Amino acid sequence: MxxxxxxxxxxxxxxxxxxxxxxxxxxxxxxxxxxxxxxxxxxxxxxxxxxxxxxxxxxxxxxxxxxxxxxxxxxxxxxxxxxxxxxxxxxxxxxxxxxxxxxxxxxxxxxxxxxxxxxxxxxxxxxxxxxxxxxxxxxxxxxxxxxxxxxxYRRCPKCAAALKMRTSKSGAECVTCQRVYYPTFSPVSITLITDPTNEHALLVRHRGSAGGVFTAVAGFAHSGESMAECARREIAEEVGIEVESIRSLNMSQPWPMPDSSLMVAHHAVAKMDQKISVCPDELETAQWFSREQVRQALDTTLADPFLKKLPRTLDDRQTLHYIPPVGAIAHQMISQWLNGKMERSSL
Ligand SMILES: [Zn+2]
Known part of the structure; x- marks a missing residue:
């Protein structure tokens, strides 16, 4: 068929x-x-x-x-x-x-x-x-x-009557006002930032994430924003820098935690001489790394895919050891960049 x-x-x-x-x-x-x-x-x-x-x-x-x-x-x-x-x-x-x-x-x-x-x-x-x-x-x-x-999703958000869930769980209808509701999810931009020479990448460590793991900048889109605008704003909010250019990478990934989102991948170029100031509520640190440093972290991650040897000490936790494992879109983005598949963006 x-x-x-x-x-x-x-x-x-x-x-x-x-x-x-x-x-x-x-x-x-x-x-x-x-x-x-x-x-x-x-x-x-x-x-x-x-x-x-x-x-x-x-x-x-x-x-x-x-x-x-x-x-x-x-x-x-x-x-x-x-x-x-x-x-x-x-x-x-x-x-x-x-x-x-x-x-x-x-x-x-x-x-x-x-x-x-x-x-x-x-x-x-x-x-x-x-x-x-x-x-x-x-x-x-x-x-x-x-x-x-x-x-x-048990009650109608409009009239508060009970919802009748479909067997498939792909929708639910209000028994009183007959409105139909569909599973909700939120768009998220995830952006790999590189410098104009394309030899360095800016990676971040989220508060509460596993020690030594660095990744790309990500955040929820707000109402009225395009994905590119979302990516640009998130970079400004999270690491305090402006980007020269931004483009979609034509890659996306549904991600179900903590709630459903759709991660949409971008590549941004930013100058390295800007002062990084991280949003302390979300990030522990953000740093530029060379290709060699990022490649080393990719190799470590591939050799230890379940992240069993995560660093324990405070200093070591803040050092780049790992990138996210193979199932994360950030892993695919970083590995594409290292393999030269991510050319310089043009505005
Ligand atoms: Zn209703």
């Missing part, structure tokens, strides 16, 4: 609750338990998909159940041998705590459950940062976003 047929089928399933419900027993599913995602073991991190019956049986062994109320429609995928499309759902369930006198902790139970399901449970942020395939990261972003949105 071609792409057009697929998106039209997905659109039909999104709206037609009865049709989607009848597909549920032959669907495939990816799973979160206690908001932790089931991923494959080993160095290549992927989502683990299960057939409906298989998942129902294996969760049943642990006294766990799922249904359509805690599932959202992620995609249409091909059934094993045939070319028929079936839904891929994300299902998010909570595991009950073991009794207080139980010799087995919940962590042990989830470890065993993960083993029986052919994977392990990890937090969503780490999964987003380490899943190698873009399609899978975007499915996870959708899964997390729709799950959170459906849990929060």
């Amino acid at each position: 071609g792409y057009v047929e697929k998106v039209r089928l997905l659109d039909y399933w999104k709206i037609q609750d009865t049709a989607l419900q009848s597909e549920f027993p032959r669907s495939r599913l990816v799973l979160m338990v206690d908001r932790r995602l089931l991923v494959t073991n080993g160095p290549t991190v992927k989502l683990v998909e299960h057939k409906f019956a298989d998942l129902r049986q294996k969760l049943g062994d642990y006294g766990l159940q799922f249904d359509m109320s805690n599932s959202c429609l992620l995609d249409a995928v091909e059934e094993d041998e045939e070319a028929n499309l079936i839904p891929l759902f994300g299902t998010s369930i909570d595991a009950a705590d073991p009794p207080e006198d139980s010799p087995i902790s919940k962590k042990d139970v989830l470890k065993k459950l993960g083993d029986s399901l052919g994977g392990r449970f990890t937090d969503v942020r780490m999964a987003m940062l380490t899943i190698g395939e873009e399609r899978q990261r975007n499915l996870l972003a959708k899964f997390q976003s729709l799950t959170k949105w459906a849990a929060v």
Whole structure:
């Protein structure tokens, strides 16, 4: 089945609750338990998909159940041998705590459950940062976003009546005024700043981020702003400098934490002789680094993709050791710059 047929089928399933419900027993599913995602073991991190019956049986062994109320429609995928499309759902369930006198902790139970399901449970942020395939990261972003949105969006913002959530979780209709609401997300600009010689990059350390990790400047777009205006303003607010030019990199990434956003990548050029003054509420530090310094941080990150050797001391935390892992758009932007794929911007 071609792409057009697929998106039209997905659109039909999104709206037609009865049709989607009848597909549920032959669907495939990816799973979160206690908001932790089931991923494959080993160095290549992927989502683990299960057939409906298989998942129902294996969760049943642990006294766990799922249904359509805690599932959202992620995609249409091909059934094993045939070319028929079936839904891929994300299902998010909570595991009950073991009794207080139980010799087995919940962590042990989830470890065993993960083993029986052919994977392990990890937090969503780490999964987003380490899943190698873009399609899978975007499915996870959708899964997390729709799950959170459906849990929060319960009443009509206009008339306060109850909302009827679609089976797909792609929309909800007010039972009284019939308005339809759709999952919300916020556009964010993320910008790699380089100097006019293109030999240096300005990277920042966010307050509260892991020690030694530096990244590009990012921030939410305000109403009435283009993405380029957002990027320019965020740079002025966060590091206190003006840029000479700014352009879109034609790259974007849905990012589900803390709330749903769509990161849109930009490249800006700024002179290095400007005084950097960081916004202390958001940033710990911002510094220019040479290509060699950034390449070293990229190599360290690729050699330690789960960031297990993060620096502990205060001084070391403020030194460039890592860039964000491979799943972050900042990683892709920095690595493209190092590989010469990001030419000088022109205004
Ligand atoms: Zn209403």
